[in-house]
Amino acid sequence: MKRLISPRYWAPVSRDSGQAAGAKASLYPLAFDALRQVIRRLSACRSLAELLGIVEHAAGLMLPSIRMAVLLRQPDATLEMVYCLPAAEETELRLQFEQLIDQGQVAQALTQGLAWVQPQAERHWLLTQIATQGRIHGLILWGSPGLAPPWHQILGALADLTGFGLEWLTGDAQAVLVPPATHLPPTPAFDLAVPTDQLTGLAHRVHFMRFLQQAILDNSPERAVALLLLDIDGFQRVNQELGYETGDRLLCELALRLDGALRSQWVRAHIGAMDHEICFARTGADEFGIAVGCLHLSKRIGELAAYLHGHIAEGFWHQDTRIHLSVSIGIATTNGAGETTNAQALLRQADTALKRAKQSGRNQYALYEPSHEETATPHLRTESLLQEALRQDLFSLFLQPQFDLAI
Amino acid sequence: MGGREPKPLLGRLGELPSLPAVYDRVRAAIEDPNSDFETVARLIETDPALNARVLRLANSALYGLSTKVERILHALTLIGLRATHHLVLATVLLSQFRNLPLGVVSMRSFWEHSVACGVLARLIARRGTSIDPDQAYLCGLLHDIGRLPLYLFEPLDMRAALQAHRERQGHLHDLERHYLGMDHTEVGQALLSQWQLPQVLCETAAAHHTPARPSAYPVEIAVVHVADLIVNSLRLGTSGTRWVPRLEDSAWVLTGLGIEHLPSLIETAVATTHEVTAAFLEG
Numbered sequence: 001m002k003r004l005i006s007p008r009y010w011a012p013v014s015r016d017s018g019q020a021a022g023a024k025a026s027l028y029p030l031a032f033d034a035l036r037q038v039i040r041r042l043s044a045c046r047s048l049a050e051l052l053g054i055v056e057h058a059a060g061l062m063l064p065s066i067r068m069a070v071l072l073r074q075p076d077a078t079l080e081m082v083y084c085l086p087a088a089e090e091t092e093l094r095l096q097f098e099q100l101i102d103q104g105q106v107a108q109a110l111t112q113g114l115a116w117v118q119p120q121a122e123r124h125w126l127l128t129q130i131a132t133q134g135r136i137h138g139l140i141l142w143g144s145p146g147l148a149p150p151w152h153q154i155l156g157a158l159a160d161l162t163g164f165g166l167e168w169l170t171g172d173a174q175a176v177l178v179p180p181a182t183h184l185p186p187t188p189a190f191d192l193a194v195p196t197d198q199l200t201g202l203a204h205r206v207h208f209m210r211f212l213q214q215a216i217l218d219n220s221p222e223r224a225v226a227l228l229l230l231d232i233d234g235f236q237r238v239n240q241e242l243g244y245e246t247g248d249r250l251l252c253e254l255a256l257r258l259d260g261a262l263r264s265q266w267v268r269a270h271i272g273a274m275d276h277e278i279c280f281a282r283t284g285a286d287e288f289g290i291a292v293g294c295l296h297l298s299k300r301i302g303e304l305a306a307y308l309h310g311h312i313a314e315g316f317w318h319q320d321t322r323i324h325l326s327v328s329i330g331i332a333t334t335n336g337a338g339e340t341t342n343a344q345a346l347l348r349q350a351d352t353a354l355k356r357a358k359q360s361g362r363n364q365y366a367l368y369e370p371s372h373e374e375t376a377t378p379h380l381r382t383e384s385l386l387q388e389a390l391r392q393d394l395f396s397l398f399l400q401p402q403f404d405l406a407i
Numbered sequence: 408m409g410g411r412e413p414k415p416l417l418g419r420l421g422e423l424p425s426l427p428a429v430y431d432r433v434r435a436a437i438e439d440p441n442s443d444f445e446t447v448a449r450l451i452e453t454d455p456a457l458n459a460r461v462l463r464l465a466n467s468a469l470y471g472l473s474t475k476v477e478r479i480l481h482a483l484t485l486i487g488l489r490a491t492h493h494l495v496l497a498t499v500l501l502s503q504f505r506n507l508p509l510g511v512v513s514m515r516s517f518w519e520h521s522v523a524c525g526v527l528a529r530l531i532a533r534r535g536t537s538i539d540p541d542q543a544y545l546c547g548l549l550h551d552i553g554r555l556p557l558y559l560f561e562p563l564d565m566r567a568a569l570q571a572h573r574e575r576q577g578h579l580h581d582l583e584r585h586y587l588g589m590d591h592t593e594v595g596q597a598l599l600s601q602w603q604l605p606q607v608l609c610e611t612a613a614a615h616h617t618p619a620r621p622s623a624y625p626v627e628i629a630v631v632h633v634a635d636l637i638v639n640s641l642r643l644g645t646s647g648t649r650w651v652p653r654l655e656d657s658a659w660v661l662t663g664l665g666i667e668h669l670p671s672l673i674e675t676a677v678a679t680t681h682e683v684t685a686a687f688l689e690g
Contacts, residue, residue, distance in 0.1 A: 047574060049574055049575045049576070050574070050575055053575045053650075201570045201573060201574070249562075249563075249566075252511075252566060253510040253511050253562075253566065256510075256511040256512070256566065256569055256570070256573075257510070257511055257512060257513045257516075259573075260511075260512055260513070260516050260645045260647070260649070261513060261515075261516055263642055263645075263649065264516070264642045264643070264644065264645065265641050265642045265643045265677065268642070310513075310515060311513035311515055311516065312513070314506060314507070314508045314513065314514050314515075315508050316508050316510060317508050317510065317559070317562070322508060
């Protein structure tokens with residue numbers, strides 16, 4: 001997050017804003033909680049739908065009967081509605097927005113950051129800009145009975161967070177192009193997303209590494225970041241014997257199954273990591289990575305590996321036969337044996353541990369220890385020396401006859 | 408939402424493992440006015456695995472008995488015939504299915520969700536309503552049973568539905584209808600009536616996402632609806648749902664719960680769920 005929140009929200013609430021002190025007192029704790037929740041989840045967001053879902057959830061927490069429409073600026077500077085809540089009221093929300101354009105309130109919101117709308121039929125409307133320091137991304141139209149100051153501050157902050165989220169997702173794109181559609185699906189059918197693996201829907205390696213690096217940077221001394229690398233043992237055989245289609249299906253089922261298992265009360269209680277602190281990604285053809293930021297109970301990370309194994313144990317169906325996949329898991333943590341502050345280094349350590357797990361019989365997990373490195377290097381060295389010897393024809397053949405004297 | 412032709416799946420329910428004969432015998436003995444506790448106990452004891460699991464569950468926090476029971480007959484006298492019937496049904500069902508790979512959801516997650524929903528439904532029923540807590544437990548345990556055939560017989564469509572659900576394209580039960588032309592509530596109802604289980608179980612499975620619909624068992628349905636939402640928010644296991652469905656206000660009112668009851672209910676539910684899940688799935 002590189003930019004500051006737009007200065008219009010720096011100003012403190014003016015005392016004469018016409019609100020009873022009691023109303024504020026009850027409003028703010030909840031609002032802060034809702035906003036903090038959005039902030040916490042922002043960096044784990046993988047798509048526009050998810051981002052808007054989080055914003056909608058936070059708004060719904062504070063104002064249960066809220067109506068909301070999100071309009072994003074198109075490359076040709078027009079505004080296109082990409083999301084509305086509830087989906088059934090799309091037509092009304094569109095009409096409402098058309099009226100606001102005619103009344104000049106949209107223009108006002110775009111120039112001044114927000115615009116209050118005259119209440120209509122018990123519902124009060126507010127337009128807030130989705131903007132970051134350098135760019136206006138669009139507008140959010142909020143509607144709820146009794147919507148009045150100081151709600152513009154809270155909903156404005158939500159809109160700002162939406163802006164940050166959009167920049168996080170789009171990188172440096174100037175605008176988000178929405179494909180023309182006659183009717184809006186319940187959630188955007190088009191979507192912008194951080195790189196996602198096509199097959200499994202998990203995060204892509206690029207996003208994974210970014211998440212891991214960020215988690216390491218944000219880490220505090222009493223907590224740790226952990227990295228688990230999962231590799232399906234002998235997956236080539238699945239592809240060769242059952243075909244690539246089955247291989248893909250199994251990968252996908254494994255991914256979804258583990259994803260469900262990772263987002264569970266068990267993980268929260270045993271590892272002390274919340275949903276948004278976990279990134280599950282496909283990091284290779286048959287390799288998955290799990291990054292856990294903010295790990296409270298790093299000593300128990302081994303239990304997580306055992307727990308994941310427990311979810312694979314029953315195997316998978318393939319044409320009335322049960323296929324058992326064995327999965328080796330390598331684990332490295334930032335406060336483990338080889339302390340590290342860099343995503344690449346942590347990845348290397350987890351990879352070393354993974355090799356160790358494979359060597360010690362597969363379908364197991366291994367924690368990284370620096371001594372693994374020493375045993376790993378000579379292997380490569382010996383292999384290279386042998387290669388070199390082959391090239392230079394340094395081998396010679398000796399005959400040593402052996403006889404079995406027992407007969 | 409549009410969708411495909413729904414019907415073939417219901418015709419395939421017969422391919423699922425049926426309830427084992429021991430359950431039919433126990434049920435017949437319990438329903439027979441001439442039989443006694445000893446007959447029922449002997450029947451259960453003929454199946455060593457069932458015997459062991461029923462004893463373990465009878466001793467779990469679910470029933471909160473003050474003494475440790477070591478014989479089925481003892482358990483029967485303490486928890487009663489009706490509760491024993493439910494206990495045996497739950498046990499045989501889980502034993503029958505606990506080892507079946509579902510693909511995108513692990514059996515452990517699936518049953519943990521079901522057990523948690525049952526446990527919480529039992530607690531809610533006891534706390535705020537006058538319905539039979541043991542029956543509420545069974546209703547909760549079986550509410551998502553319709554997902555089993557969906558995962559087993561339509562793995563590709565269910566995978567697509569689950570992926571769409573993860574991307575927040577809708578509630579999983581709506582997406583099931585979109586991809587398959589039917590959802591797990593309909594399948595669950597069909598499966599439970601095929602097993603000739605009591606009507607209340609079929610109705611709660613059918614209506615736990617639509618509790619406002621008129622029914623003969625509004626309180627049972629409301630209790631399971633609320634328990635399902637809470638368990639989904641706690642992420643105690645999962646039957647596939649990632650994003651919690653919406654709470655129906657009328658159902659909340661019917662459960663007689665207040666917000667202040669939730670912390671202690673949840674604490675008890677989490678602890679009991681772990682114990683009961685372990686009793687079902689281990690060993």
